[in-house]
Amino acid sequence: MTVLRLIQFTDPHLYGSETETLRGIATLPALEAALDCAQQSSAWPPDVVLVTGDLVQDDPTGYKHIRRVFGQLGMPILCIPGNHDDPAVMRRELRVDPFTVGGHRDYDAWRIVLLDSALPGSASGRLSDKSLAQLDDALKTADGRHCLVTLHHHPIAMASRWLDRVALENAEEFFNVIDRHDNVRAVVWGHVHQAYEGMRNNVRLLATPSTCAQFVPHADEFAVDRRPPAYRTLELHSDGSLFTEVVWVEKRVGGSLHSVYSAA
Numbered sequence: 001m002t003v004l005r006l007i008q009f010t011d012p013h014l015y016g017s018e019t020e021t022l023r024g025i026a027t028l029p030a031l032e033a034a035l036d037c038a039q040q041s042s043a044w045p046p047d048v049v050l051v052t053g054d055l056v057q058d059d060p061t062g063y064k065h066i067r068r069v070f071g072q073l074g075m076p077i078l079c080i081p082g083n084h085d086d087p088a089v090m091r092r093e094l095r096v097d098p099f100t101v102g103g104h105r106d107y108d109a110w111r112i113v114l115l116d117s118a119l120p121g122s123a124s125g126r127l128s129d130k131s132l133a134q135l136d137d138a139l140k141t142a143d144g145r146h147c148l149v150t151l152h153h154h155p156i157a158m159a160s161r162w163l164d165r166v167a168l169e170n171a172e173e174f175f176n177v178i179d180r181h182d183n184v185r186a187v188v189w190g191h192v193h194q195a196y197e198g199m200r201n202n203v204r205l206l207a208t209p210s211t212c213a214q215f216v217p218h219a220d221e222f223a224v225d226r227r228p229p230a231y232r233t234l235e236l237h238s239d240g241s242l243f244t245e246v247v248w249v250e251k252r253v254g255g256s257l258h259s260v261y262s263a264a
């Protein structure tokens with residue numbers, strides 16, 4: 001049995017400035033600490049890296065750091081936009097190898113589907129008719145492969161009043177497409193800056209914390225959680241089984257975490 005190994009980094013919220021902070025955390029050092037942690041773990045090197053939205057914090061000059069940080073790792077970097085990305089700008093900035101923005105990619109027994117749920121001018125998400133058709137087509141033509149579907153926005157309620165106001169608006173249409181096929185093994189998202197794991201009709205549902213600040217789960221109002229940066233590992237087996245873990249970036253890389261939190 002072959003195994004496809006992925007690492008997901010999400011919501012780095014980078015700026016052009018290397019020291020700019022968001023919610024008390026310098027976002028570039030936080031991403032670098034998360035990547036450094038992954039590189040020193042047994043999960044490295046993965047076959048594929050996923051970056052699931054909010055690559056920058058409304059600052060297109062932040063993509064140069066994405067190119068520098070991820071561009072030399074020697075593996076495909078699959079990206080989707082979030083509400084703080086401009087999808088057209090992001091596609092232009094990441095049009096070089098090893099980056100892929102949107103579409104789908106096949107690796108052995110698995111197909112990774114990359115959806116754009118960004119809704120211009122809104123923190124909420126929506127899959128356009130074109131994106132829903134892209135999803136349907138990708139699942140229909142998967143040719144026996146297991147499918148992992150990625151999008152930025154959460155397609156289920158997170159039991160957090162403020163976050164659930166900025167969810168995927170047409171989640172029912174999304175799941176209608178998923179339900180028409182029997183090859184989706186997992187749906188993975190970012191946006192919510194917290195860990196979540198659930199199951200719906202035998203499809204794993206996975207939310208991954210940010211590489212910078214986290215949000216307090218189940219909070220009615222916006223609240224920043226003091227949990228550290230994180231990333232997710234995914235092992236996709238050729239029989240369709242999936243093993244996954246969220247790794248919190250704590251007590252490592254010398255003084256890096258200190259500098260990550262220095263502005264808090």
Ligand SMILES: [Fe+2]
Nearest residue numbers: 011054082191
């Ligand atoms: Fe985010």
